Amino acid sequence: MTDGPPTVLAAELIRWSWIGDHLDDIRDDLLQHLQLTGLAVLFGMLLAFPLALAAIRWPRLYAPILGFTGVLFTIPSLALFILLIPFTGLKIWTALIGLTIYTLLILVRNMVEGLRGVDRDVREAAQAMGYTPARQLFRVELPLALPVIMAGVRIATVTTIGLVTVTALIGWGGLGQLFLDGFTLNFPTPLIVGVVLSALLAFAADLLLVGVQRGLTPWARDRGS
Amino acid sequence: MRRIRLGSAAAAVCLALLLAACGGGDDALQGGTQPSDKSSVIVGSTNFPEQLILAQMYAAVLEKAGVNVTMRLNLGNREVVFPALEKGDIQLLPEYNGSVLSFLNPKATATTSEEVNTALAPLLQAKNLVALQQSPAEDKDGWAVTKETATKYNLQKIGDLKPVAGQLVVGGPPELKTRPAGLPGLKNVYGIPDFKEFKALDAGGPLTVSALKKGDIDVGRVFTTQGVIAAEGWVLLEEDKPLEPAQNVVPIGRTDAMTDQVKNALNALSGKITTEELTKLNAQVDVDKKDPEQVARDWLTQQGLI
Amino acid sequence: MDVLSDLIRWLTAPEQWSGPSGIPVRTVQHLWYSLLATAIATAVALPVGVGIGHIGRGGLLVINLSNLGRALPSLGIIILVFTLVGFGVIPVLVALTALAIPPIVTNSYVGMRSVDRDVREAAEGMGMTGWQVLWKVELPVAMPLIMAGVRTSTVQVVATATLAAFVGLGGLGRYLIDGFAQRDLPQVLGGAVLVAVLSLLTELVLGRVQTLVVSKGLAERSAAAAVGAKVQKAA
Numbered sequence: 234m235t236d237g238p239p240t241v242l243a244a245e246l247i248r249w250s251w252i253g254d255h256l257d258d259i260r261d262d263l264l265q266h267l268q269l270t271g272l273a274v275l276f277g278m279l280l281a282f283p284l285a286l287a288a289i290r291w292p293r294l295y296a297p298i299l300g301f302t303g304v305l306f307t308i309p310s311l312a313l314f315i316l317l318i319p320f321t322g323l324k325i326w327t328a329l330i331g332l333t334i335y336t337l338l339i340l341v342r343n344m345v346e347g348l349r350g351v352d353r354d355v356r357e358a359a360q361a362m363g364y365t366p367a368r369q370l371f372r373v374e375l376p377l378a379l380p381v382i383m384a385g386v387r388i389a390t391v392t393t394i395g396l397v398t399v400t401a402l403i404g405w406g407g408l409g410q411l412f413l414d415g416f417t418l419n420f421p422t423p424l425i426v427g428v429v430l431s432a433l434l435a436f437a438a439d440l441l442l443v444g445v446q447r448g449l450t451p452w453a454r455d456r457g458s
Numbered sequence: 459m460r461r462i463r464l465g466s467a468a469a470a471v472c473l474a475l476l477l478a479a480c481g482g483g484d485d486a487l488q489g490g491t492q493p494s495d496k497s498s499v500i501v502g503s504t505n506f507p508e509q510l511i512l513a514q515m516y517a518a519v520l521e522k523a524g525v526n527v528t529m530r531l532n533l534g535n536r537e538v539v540f541p542a543l544e545k546g547d548i549q550l551l552p553e554y555n556g557s558v559l560s561f562l563n564p565k566a567t568a569t570t571s572e573e574v575n576t577a578l579a580p581l582l583q584a585k586n587l588v589a590l591q592q593s594p595a596e597d598k599d600g601w602a603v604t605k606e607t608a609t610k611y612n613l614q615k616i617g618d619l620k621p622v623a624g625q626l627v628v629g630g631p632p633e634l635k636t637r638p639a640g641l642p643g644l645k646n647v648y649g650i651p652d653f654k655e656f657k658a659l660d661a662g663g664p665l666t667v668s669a670l671k672k673g674d675i676d677v678g679r680v681f682t683t684q685g686v687i688a689a690e691g692w693v694l695l696e697e698d699k700p701l702e703p704a705q706n707v708v709p710i711g712r713t714d715a716m717t718d719q720v721k722n723a724l725n726a727l728s729g730k731i732t733t734e735e736l737t738k739l740n741a742q743v744d745v746d747k748k749d750p751e752q753v754a755r756d757w758l759t760q761q762g763l764i
Numbered sequence: 765m766d767v768l769s770d771l772i773r774w775l776t777a778p779e780q781w782s783g784p785s786g787i788p789v790r791t792v793q794h795l796w797y798s799l800l801a802t803a804i805a806t807a808v809a810l811p812v813g814v815g816i817g818h819i820g821r822g823g824l825l826v827i828n829l830s831n832l833g834r835a836l837p838s839l840g841i842i843i844l845v846f847t848l849v850g851f852g853v854i855p856v857l858v859a860l861t862a863l864a865i866p867p868i869v870t871n872s873y874v875g876m877r878s879v880d881r882d883v884r885e886a887a888e889g890m891g892m893t894g895w896q897v898l899w900k901v902e903l904p905v906a907m908p909l910i911m912a913g914v915r916t917s918t919v920q921v922v923a924t925a926t927l928a929a930f931v932g933l934g935g936l937g938r939y940l941i942d943g944f945a946q947r948d949l950p951q952v953l954g955g956a957v958l959v960a961v962l963s964l965l966t967e968l969v970l971g972r973v974q975t976l977v978v979s980k981g982l983a984e985r986s987a988a989a990a991v992g993a994k995v996q997k998a999a
Contacts, residue, residue: 304960304964308956308959308960309923309924309926309937309940309955309956309959309960311926311927311937311940311941312926312940312952312953312955312956312959313956315940315943315944315952316949316952316953316956319949391831391834391835394835394837395835395836395837395838398837398839398840399837399839401839408837409837409839409840412837412839412840412843412844415843415844415847416843416846416847419847420847421844421847421848424840424843424844424847425844427837427840428836428837428840428841428844431835431836431837431840432832432835432836432837434835435834435835436831436832436835439831439835
């Protein structure tokens, strides 16, 4: 009776009444997802910045930093979260630490590439104009490196939104909780809601960041799409 | 210049928003107890539908009693969730006395409800936990085969697996391989040799159900109160030798969170949960695909508990 | 460092290396899911990226759809497909293929577009048909970026194929899920190390293949084109 071609469940794909009943939970999950993503990207940027500066100041550090972060990236996210549990329990920090590590990897790379990409002439001109290193960094180099850095922030954000669904397996999954509920109850509706919302969220975040980037670098606007 | 200032202003606003959201006491982010004059309890559950139903029941009666309830459900298996209880990440868990006993003491030999509860109490106390009143309802771990398999190999009792185990694929949660009442138990108590293959799936969950239906496994680990067993016409193998201890549903909570208010509400509930009622509720969720929260509340309303 | 010695003990224990739950079997399963998914994805994505890149229209749509595809959560897709079709390898294949498609589409498209207009016009001026231009001029130039896309895809898929274990299948993810469920930390660590090593090896092997496939002169040009493409994309 059960061998043969795959069978689709009798349960309807989307039970709209379920969505109506669970709007609160969905909203909470969405908020949690946003907060985890935002914090992870923020912490990632804060930590990546000094690391990137170090890599620029002492170029010999770059290869090892890149190598180390590259290796960390291949560790399956699931494993990283699982390994943190004995230390940080099922609290939010387990998820945040893991998520931040992953954003860190992407952001360091892009910050270094971006800063390095600033034309030598520009840097020398700034120095000739008497800019202190700090002023040079903040007023000249960072703005010019912004496109590449923002590209990194975009990738990091979209990646994190995807990863947050995996953190559901350790109890802090935002929209990922919907996946687990759909799985446990063997019921497609929460799954579909979860997949659609997280995809939309990622897409929207990406668009938003493109907008932010355009706002911060109007001089680059004419350079094609 | 103006752009940079605009940029840092935007960043500052974002940061402020995030921090405000964090510190704003949003339930979604808080993990610990909230200091307040009301009792408050964080209810957790492991990852199968019966747990969701029970946890929703606990939450509903507690809320009716005026307790502040936070729910963190569907967190994983006991190996993950019980430590969370020990750490205080959750404060109340619907449990099964026999399973908790062997979880805390794999060498335990108690079999009747009284023996199990007596053995369990000091173990819990050592961890600042306490078991409240148990329910008559028992949900035991069982082994299911399809009707065809049962006929083919003449299987009615667990002991009947002994001569044919080497030809059968068994499926269950990953911890089945190591838990005393799992595969090791079959070997020790029934003398059943290794199966042809063990597939790590889940505990009576969708993976095991699907695999058993499709024939990817021949024997599946299920729970005796699951509605899908009857719905699919599966054969639940009889336990002819005592392998499993009593498995009464019992709320286990952190001693400091189990105030009189909490205890009274839960004890009033526990006496009413019987095996038949629980099986019926499971079927509503498993087979009819109803929502656990709805099922729990409807039943509680019927029973006059909320 | 108990953890380290436990890990080494686990990795070197003979049981790990034999039988249906041993490392060799699981690695083969893992690679099987990954390579099959990447192959299907390439078969689908490559013609689309190359075709649209050749025609030069509809690129924006394709890129945006591709980005949307990147945003799909793999775990969610696996669970969703499982809930619809049940136990088996299909949920994993669908999710991994969906993961592999976007980088290949994007990179193929960008690669094809990075061919100098002059070069294309010269080829057409020489009397080449559209097909010939595609095969003899555009594809070779696009090859470095295409290969980079395939490489990125494959490595991502290998790293994500751990999810197969979540729906009861094999692969190296089994060590993560089972270790987690059995509270066996060395097993989880072992699984993590094995997947990391496998991903790195995949990256290295494909890197080697790439150097073999791409002609020398193009390799240097492609580095410049890749940076140019990155900046263009970022702007």
